[in-house]
Amino acid sequence: MTEGLIKEDNNIRCGYAALIGRPNVGKSTLLNHILGQKVSITAHRPQTTRHRILGIKTLPRAQVLYVDTPGFQDKERRLINRYLNQSADSTIEEVDLILFIVEANRFTKDDEWILRRLAKCTIPIVLVLNKIDRLTDKKLLLPMIEQISRKMEFTAIVPISAWKGDNISALERKVVELLPEGPMIYPEDQVTDRNERFLAAEFIREKLIRHLGQELPYVLTVMVESFEEEQNLYRIAAVIYVERLGQKAIVIGKEGERLKQVGYEARIAMEKMFERKVYLKLWVKVREGWPDNEHLLHSFGYKNN
Structure with missing residues (x-):
């Protein structure tokens, strides 16, 4: 190639x-x-x-x-x-x-x-x-x-x-x-500058986007609260933030089925990427108006620097 x-x-x-x-x-x-x-x-x-x-x-x-x-x-x-x-x-x-x-x-x-x-x-x-x-x-x-x-x-x-x-x-x-001439910047085996914690949050958000309707994916974001390594296992806990209680109910789904399915698919994607077993726990929380709140946007990782 x-x-x-x-x-x-x-x-x-x-x-x-x-x-x-x-x-x-x-x-x-x-x-x-x-x-x-x-x-x-x-x-x-x-x-x-x-x-x-x-x-x-x-x-x-x-x-x-x-x-x-x-x-x-x-x-x-x-x-x-x-x-x-x-x-x-x-x-x-x-x-x-x-x-x-x-x-x-x-x-x-x-x-x-x-x-x-x-x-x-x-x-x-x-x-x-x-x-x-x-x-x-x-x-x-x-x-x-x-x-x-x-x-x-x-x-x-x-x-x-x-x-x-x-x-x-x-x-x-x-x-x-x-390309300009110049020395290589990164080690030859490095593929991205993003760490596994960031990738885990993105895999969760991807599965949410694919399972939800036209509007809801734009008012949610994902934050990984804990990422722990135990031998050949990652224990990951993440929170899905939405704007309103009604959106929280949609993300969770009837009897929690949608959230379970999202968690399952995200875990499979992580295990393939990280090449190890993953234990994933998800919660859904409400943060009203987060897409228009500069402080919350920064805390959720949306920074232009």
Whole structure:
């Protein structure tokens, strides 16, 4: 997978590549495929990714630091939405290149809005046309490429399928070519900068998103209160915070069945990731107005630094 991804020279390349795009264009799916393992949760809902997540891909003479960002949202209805946009904005200012990801044959007003935000950038921008596997006729890509290219001059344009892995190697080669020369920053066996405690909370939130309706996933968050290691076992206790009592009842479900199922699926995902047994205990608590409370947002880990 890694062979042929670097240029034939004696220089080491290392740098940051931001995955930028509106919600649900496949940023996290792409990151997971490149890394060969799951470090960023996925679901067919906006706000699935709420934190910047670093994915580290180390090659023989290059290290690519992919930064998965929250999807840009043009409607900042709540404080948390502004935080997510600020997180993506600050990432743009700190990286060496940008992968602007859009859906193949679907360029929306939200994509246009993001493109305008990228117009001031002076670093290389690669247009990534994702989900080409959904096109019945690949010739449909040509008019879209022409349309977007009239709006901005891109360093490169690469069509891919993050889900099926089509043309990912070509994208990786292009990214490495654009990296600056410099020493590797992380150990070669490190895959992300996030610890297991953070990943545990994200796995729980992913399962909640997949089990709940259209609105509820946006008014809940997960905090791991304890994470203890006992020989080949992790004992994890986590709290799911919602805004209202009615939401708490929905998360728990009839006779606690929904919460039990979420806990079971999250535990299985953790055991696969952590390669050890997991004992998981979940509670649901109410914190009114937390998505608009700056103090609570900070305590829940939503910080732009």
